[in-house]
Amino acid sequence: MSGNKERETVRPEKIEERSFSIINEELEAMGICLDAENGPVIRRAIHTTADFDYAENLVFTPDAVKTGIRALEAGAVIVTDTNMARAGINKKKAESLGVEVFCFMADPDVTEEASRRGCTRAAVSMEKSASLFGKDASGMPPVIYAIGNAPTALYALCDLIDEGRIHPALVIGAPVGFVNVVSSKEELIKRQNVPSIVARGRKGGSNVAAAIVNAMLYQAGKPEKEGGR
Amino acid sequence: MSGNKERETVRPEKIEERSFSIINEELEAMGICLDAENGPVIRRAIHTTADFDYAENLVFTPDAVKTGIRALEAGAVIVTDTNMARAGINKKKAESLGVEVFCFMADPDVTEEASRRGCTRAAVSMEKSASLFGKDASGMPPVIYAIGNAPTALYALCDLIDEGRIHPALVIGAPVGFVNVVSSKEELIKRQNVPSIVARGRKGGSNVAAAIVNAMLYQAGKPEKEGGR
Numbered sequence: 124m125s126g127n128k129e130r131e132t133v134r135p136e137k138i139e140e141r142s143f144s145i146i147n148e149e150l151e152a153m154g155i156c157l158d159a160e161n162g163p164v165i166r167r168a169i170h171t172t173a174d175f176d177y178a179e180n181l182v183f184t185p186d187a188v189k190t191g192i193r194a195l196e197a198g199a200v201i202v203t204d205t206n207m208a209r210a211g212i213n214k215k216k217a218e219s220l221g222v223e224v225f226c227f228m229a230d231p232d233v234t235e236e237a238s239r240r241g242c243t244r245a246a247v248s249m250e251k252s253a254s255l256f257g258k259d260a261s262g263m264p265p266v267i268y269a270i271g272n273a274p275t276a277l278y279a280l281c282d283l284i285d286e287g288r289i290h291p292a293l294v295i296g297a298p299v300g301f302v303n304v305v306s307s308k309e310e311l312i313k314r315q316n317v318p319s320i321v322a323r324g325r326k327g328g329s330n331v332a333a334a335i336v337n338a339m340l341y342q343a344g345k346p347e348k349e350g351g352r
Numbered sequence: 353m354s355g356n357k358e359r360e361t362v363r364p365e366k367i368e369e370r371s372f373s374i375i376n377e378e379l380e381a382m383g384i385c386l387d388a389e390n391g392p393v394i395r396r397a398i399h400t401t402a403d404f405d406y407a408e409n410l411v412f413t414p415d416a417v418k419t420g421i422r423a424l425e426a427g428a429v430i431v432t433d434t435n436m437a438r439a440g441i442n443k444k445k446a447e448s449l450g451v452e453v454f455c456f457m458a459d460p461d462v463t464e465e466a467s468r469r470g471c472t473r474a475a476v477s478m479e480k481s482a483s484l485f486g487k488d489a490s491g492m493p494p495v496i497y498a499i500g501n502a503p504t505a506l507y508a509l510c511d512l513i514d515e516g517r518i519h520p521a522l523v524i525g526a527p528v529g530f531v532n533v534v535s536s537k538e539e540l541i542k543r544q545n546v547p548s549i550v551a552r553g554r555k556g557g558s559n560v561a562a563a564i565v566n567a568m569l570y571q572a573g574k575p576e577k578e579g580g581r
Contacts, residue, residue: 130507130535135472138531145530173528173554174403207559210439243364278359299402301374302367306359325402330436330559 142170150178160188164320167338171330180323187293187318188339194265194292195220195343201336202252203269203329204228204245204276204298211333212269216340227251245273249280253288265292271332274298274307281310284317294319295335297327371399379407389417393549396567400559409552416522416547417568423494423521424449424572430565431481432498432558433457433474433505433527440562441498445569456480474502478509482517494521500561503527503536510539513546523548524564526556 133141146169150157155178157165168177198221203209209226217224227233227248237244249268256266268291270276277296283289296311296319298304308321320335362370375398379386384407386394397406427450432438438455446453456462456477466473478497485495497520499505506525512518525540525548527533537550549564 130532133531134470135466135504138472142530170529172401172557173530173533205439207436207440207562210434211436211558237364241364243367275364300399301371301402302362303359304402328401328557328559329440330557333436 139170146170149175153178160186163342164188164335164338167334168322168331171334172328174326176324176326177322177331180326182312182321182323184315184318184320187320190318191267191293191320191339192343194267195222195339197265198222199265199267199292200225200256200263201267201269202226202249202256203271203332204248205272205329205332207329208269208271208332208336211330212336213340216337216343220340220343222340225252243273243275245276246279249276249283253283257283257288267291267293267295267336269295269297269332269336271295271297271327271329272299274300274303277307277311278303281307281314284314291317295332296321297332297335299327299331300325368399375399378404382407389415392571393417393564393567396563397551397560400563401557403555405553405555406551406560409555411541411550411552413544413547413549416549419547420496420522420549420568421572423496424451424568426494427451428494428496428521429454429485429492430496430498431455431478431485432500432561433477434501434558434561436558437498437500437561437565440559441565442569445566445572449569449572451569454481472502472504474505475508478505478512482512486512486518496520496522496524496565498524498526498561498565500524500526500556500558501528503529503532506536506540507532510536510543513543520546524561525550526561526564528556528560529554 143166146166161183165178165181168181169175201222201224203224203226205228206226209224212224228244233244233247233251237247256263268280277298280294294311294317296308298307304325308323311319312321322331372395375395390412394407394410397410398404430451430453432453432455434457435455438453441453457473462473462476462480466476485492497509506527509523523540523546525537527536533554537552540548541550551560
């Protein structure tokens with residue numbers, strides 16, 4: 124199934140379509156049936172990683188995808204914890220919806236404060252987002268967090284939510300790794316009042332966080348959400 | 353082993369160290385012993401993805417890692433096929449060695465030519481790199497290709513190599529996906545005269561390509577390459 128070593132002739136504009144039909148075939152062969160709302164997000168995560176674990180790992184609060192799409196259509200602000208995730212989000216599509224993507228990780232004030240307080244830049248960058256886009260900033264667009272690296276970013280978000288300092292439209296929790304990654308995601312999942320899409324377990328990454336955003340971007344602005352992708 | 357849901361207190365500067373010691377423990381438990389040259393690259397790919405498949409997937413031509421490190425120390429040019437991989441490469445470390453990272457995917461001339469010829473931007477962007485850094489450009493630094501997305505980029509590189517138009521110091525072949533990905537990597541592996549690091553199979557990605565570069569960057573400029581990372 125996965126061992127094809129012969130080159131297939133596929134026109135550039137058909138490569139993605141062909142990829143998704145292979146993904147669909149293999150999901151079917153595995154007996155996995157994805158629902159119409161979450162399927163496009165799951166398929167795109169698999170497309171980005173070639174890792175079918177995402178068919179099982181991704182967990183969604185009810186209507187999380189719909190909520191995310193609506194936020195994007197309303198010109199959401201996206202905050203990420205890596206410049207890699209930021210680079211992976213489809214800029215053309217985001218701009219067409221008036222969506223802006225921010226990453227504060229490399230900001231000198233973030234670095235300075237993290238070093239002074241002995242915490243991570245990821246945590247401080249989330250606090251910075253709260254002061255810029257939090258509840259006191261009136262007339263702000265909805266905020267989507269796309270976390271693809273640091274569990275400390277996710278922990279910081281949980282604290283900011285508990286303190287009522289942020290009210291995210293959606294949190295994408297896809298940090299990756301070995302230290303506090305699993306637990307940070309479980310903390311987010313506990314907060315069922317916050318719309319979230321979480322890559323449960325150790326896996327995730329900037330590429331996965333960006334893929335989840337893109338799956339919703341590609342559906343935004345369309346009259347009807349089909350289950351196609 | 354992977355199911356720890358309790359938060360562990362780890363100082364920010366110790367998180368990476370703790371992650372690598374978990375990776376080492378689990379590799380040992382799996383009976384996998386990595387050699388001193390390739391181990392740091394493999395461990396960093398696992399660190400980036402939380403996917404132990406990379407302990408088996410990554411294949412190296414003899415001395416590929418040493419060759420890559422030497423090229424970086426000589427101020428190599430790195431060419432990638434995604435802006436995401438470019439964003440994931442440690443800029444500070446690269447700059448300290450005089451290493452520049454290029455991605456031509458979004459260049460208007462690349463888009464225009466790809467559309468005119470009915471091929472991918474990835475393929476055209478590789479040809480552009482050949483005209484900029486290829487064998488006719490005398491006095492050029494060594495070139496490392498870091499391919500994390502498009503198999504068509506890898507096929508284009510194989511053609512350029514066969515035509516003698518490029519002589520890469522190293523090719524990192526980590527495209528990801530379902531259409532021609534497996535075969536493109538096998539094509540590169542066939543060219544054993546070209547130093548390469550390949551993520552065999554479907555898996556890979558911009559994050560993996562960047563991680564492989566970073567693993568070498570972190571060893572560059574050190575008097576002795578230890579097997580630590």
